[in-house]
Amino acid sequence: MVAVVAAVLGYFLVVRGLSFAGHALSTIGFAGAAGAVLVGVPPVYGLMTFTVIASLAISLLGRDIRERDIATGVIMILALGFGVLFLSLYHGYAERAYSILFGTVVGISRSDVLLTALSGLGVLACLAAISRPLLFSSFDPELAETRGVPVTFLGGFFLVLVAITISITTQVVGILLIFALLIGPPATALRLLHQPMQVISLAVILGLAYTWLGILLGANSSWPVSFFITAFSFGVYLPVRLLSKRGLKRVEIAFGSERHA
């Protein structure tokens, strides 16, 4: 479930050039989770609260891309500070904080699972509803605006969806390794295919494969599951990136247009 949602959402994240915001939101989530641990509620609530607020702040402060990266960075640093504060105030099990940072697939409570499943379905439904105008406004915000697409609203709403997704993904791979499921599969798929539906499908398959293989290997060894998942994610991305057909494609198209001219 987590892998599916992360892969679908990650496609739009990569396409909108928001991978940094994705990373920042997860770091911000760390502060939220630490805060939740401190007051003694399940981390996922703290994660949700902090990331949703931060995503709204980012979309309000950062209109164009450069501004947005700066706004994202500033908010991320503030949140990190809070995270450190919460952790220093918390004198219990450091294990909890550790599991937030690096993820534990097995250490999730029943209510967490239910919440994860429900919010995951919710995110997918919302994303399906806005996908077409979202893609349009990612491609050309100006043109989309002239056609009556509420570009600013969509941007903000999308970041909120990202926030929720990060909150649920975190429980599997942890905050520091969010790239593994959110960015890795869609980035890899984008290198191989050029059609939105196919890219998303491949990203979902990759995400599921990484997660299952990671759990399988993790259960049979003493190494953590998240290590295996991230290793797969990067291990597949790198050769695809290096060997992608783009170089070949360019030559083909150059020939094609020559013939046309």
Added chain:
Amino acid sequence: MPESIVCLEEVDVHLGDASILQNINLSIEAGEFIVILGPNGAGKTTLLKVLLGLVQPTSGRVQVLGSSPRRGQREIGYIPQHRDMDAEFGLRGRDLVAFGLDGHRWGIGLPSRSRREKIDRALKEVDALELAEAPFEQLSGGEQKRLLIAQALLTDPHLLLLDEPLADLDLAYQKETVALMDKVCRTRGVTVLLVSHDINPLLQATDRVLFIAHGHAAIGAPDEVITSATLTQLYRSPVEVVHTLGRYFVVGAEI
């Protein structure tokens, strides 16, 4: 009297504190091919945005297709200035053209036969059927431009606004693009407003020229507007126009 597609009366536009356009009066009729010329920052793009309803004039009256400008009007096709398209979108030519059809609607947009046919027809009109399955970011500037024109045509617009469609195209593609826009203008009877820095590649297609400089505008046939006298008045400094070999050369000012 022919129907007027675009009509501006005493229009002033301010953006923040800066006055961009002053006392613009013009009337454009159905089927005209208008080229908008002028130096950088003269307000050419702003004028297009006024027509699109993205920028509100400070004063004056604007009528587009018989009503005040508003967003989301399907009768206006718009191709914004080219920006870097380096980002990877994983979009094919066909997906891009589809935005013109229903990019503004909610939902995923399931494929259907009538949708496919409409898109194919638009692709055919700009002679780009072979680009339908190619990844957009790997196409050349001229090929991308053709797809964007197809996208703009899908709504069957009466008015086509193009912001510097010839920028960063080489001569062969410029020629091809101009011929295509000319064809679209004549066969569909679409009114075309096109922003450019150079009139010469467009001369065959052009009906009238709208020259904007320092917030003021002059409109008329190329040989009426692109003259030493008119441009000297617009630029408020001596400008010399040389009209020779069927081309215009402007000396003493930047277009």
